[in-house]
Amino acid sequence: FQNLIVNGLVQAGDGKKMSKRLKNYPDPVVVIDKYGADALRMYLINSPVVRAESLKFKEEGVKGVVKEVFLPWYNAFRFFLQNIERREATGGTKFVPNPEKAQATTNPTDVWIIAATQGLIKYVHEEMEAYRLYTVMPALVKFGTQLTNWYVRLNRDRLKGVEGNDDDVETGLQVLYDVLLNVTTLMAPFTPFITEFFYQHLRKMQPSYAEAANGGGASNPVMPGKSDSVHFLMLPSYNSELLNEDAVEAMETLQTIVELGRNIREKRLINLKTPVMNVVVVLRNPSEAIVKAITGPLKKYILSELNAWELTIVPKEDEQNWVTLSLAPDFRVLGRKLGKKMKAVKTFVTSLSHSDAVEALERGSLEVEGITIDTKTEMVSKLSFSREGDNWEPASTPEGDVVAAIDCTQNEAILAAGKARELINHIQQLRKAAGLDMKDVVEAFFDESVESTETAVSMNVSLFENKFKGSVPMPKRCAPAWSVVIASDSVEIGGSKVEVSISRPALAVKDGLSELANTYLSTVKPSSVEKDQVLKCTIDGDEISLTEGKDFWLSTADKMRGTSGLSWM
Secondary structure, eight states: OOOOOOOOOEEOTTSSOOOTTTTOSOOHHHHHHHHOHHHHHHHHHTSGGGGTOOEEOOHHHHHHHIIIIIHHHHHHHHHHHHHHHHHHHHHOOOOOOOHHHHHTOOOHHHHHHHHHHHHHHHHHHHHHHTTOGGGHHHHHHHHHHIIIIIIIHHTHHHHHTSSSOHHHHHHHHHHHHHHHHHHHHHHTTTSHHHHHHHHHHHGGGSGGGGGGGGGGGGSSSOOTTTSSOGGGSOOOOOOGGGOOHHHHHHHHHHHHHHHHHHHHHHHHTOOTTSOEEEEEEEESSOOHHHHHHHHTTTHHHHHHHHTEEEEEEOOGGGGGGTEEEEEEEOHHHHHHHHGGGHHHHHHHHHTOOHHHHHHHHHHTEEEETTEEEETTTSEEEEEEEOOOOTTEEEEEOTTSSEEEEEEOOOOHHHHHHHHHHHHHHHHHHHHHHTTOOTTOOOEEEEEESSSHHHHHHHTOHHHHHHHTTTOOOEEGGGSOTTOOEEEEEEEEETTEEEEEEEEOOOOEEOTTOOHHHHHHHTTSOGGGOOTTOEEEEEETTEEEEEEBTTTEESSHHHHHHHHTSSTTO
16 A cells, blocks of 8 residues: 555443443534534544544533634634725725735735745645644644734724724735635645635635636636636645744744743733833844844734833843753763763752853853763753842743843833823723614713823823823813713722713813804814814804814814823813
């Protein structure tokens, strides 16, 4: 035989033979109806059965496939469709896939996810050719996590159009489409039904979709869009030019730093909404490309994920001020070589200073008790945090090759920024509860018995302006009498009770303006008025002129800016 395929036996959950009489297994029809045939297929493909070993069938395993593979995959797919629909509805331009635009991207996360996709395609081809079906699902689970928990998370605001210019948003959506189409086509033989579902939605965006009419979808040549089924398409081939090892390693480093930072926050009980001053990172022998990426284009993502004000990558010459490098013999390798000298060698090696350990690693060898030890292959090296100060909280990888430490100092500015982020979160929750879309404009107000939240807002005005496109939450006392509340809630911010509300946009008027003028302006929609516009009306036979920026303003925040009604505006 060139290839001999032998399957194992599927047994009941207790390890016994499946028996209709004993009914010691779940009904396959019920399992398929509940979780889908694709989930059952992937569960079996990932089981010992395909390695000619027995499987104790458990329904929980099928459910796990849905949770770990299909839901993250579907969430990324749904997120993409939602943003395409929103973009087409607001911009009026139909989305047309453009692989060249996607591959020309310079965004570091785009470059990484494209490289990861090509790496997955390459890996699946290699494993399929070697008949190792059981290695495919772990790779898919890992990729699904990378796609949803990292790529989509890091680019959520960008893909929604909240940040970045229009061309950057378009590029991000092109990249996500390209990834989804490639993975859908790649996984079609394993999960034929869910991939068909995805494909039928994705194909409609292709220019060639029009060629599917009148039987064209069942004819050659096959191509995405035109072809009626994903199963008509050939598996995608990987593009070696897009396999970017530097981008993948840089993103792995970013993820390690972020995960260590999150662990530190949990250890110190620091809420993620409360910023930290500085995240210091020591990397063991990083490549120049990784340092350049982490301190350059990827830096903003680390700061955002850890809500930190600064990121410091410790240079090699300054490492001794932050960490200690320790060496230990790898006894699995050195056992026979050292013999009775093992204890003496261990004592000598573990007593080396940081500088001596660094020198030994750089030299590549160490002479102990007349024995030459290769420090690269026969030693285990590990970095440990050594800087003094109660404000520092460290964490390191199990291998000791990455050490992160956070300055946990909590001053007034830090606490105020934390309260500001809590307020932002509550406003976002109110918008969501009210069923508002991103494009819906509202004004936010807060009411409190003490000025704790107002102080926090006053110290973080630019944060709110960037988040809410120029809008800033205002104290409730500043709101116009005719302001219409859409939603409100009593929440806790920094330990104090605060009433937070969102209202329809309303013109804010000059103090002392006549009651009739106020009544007139209360009926005018801010969206119908432009900056510096003059409104003319007749009141009791008198024609009056009201100027925006002088007699009234487009929002309460604009009024406070224009009149210095609040000192901090």
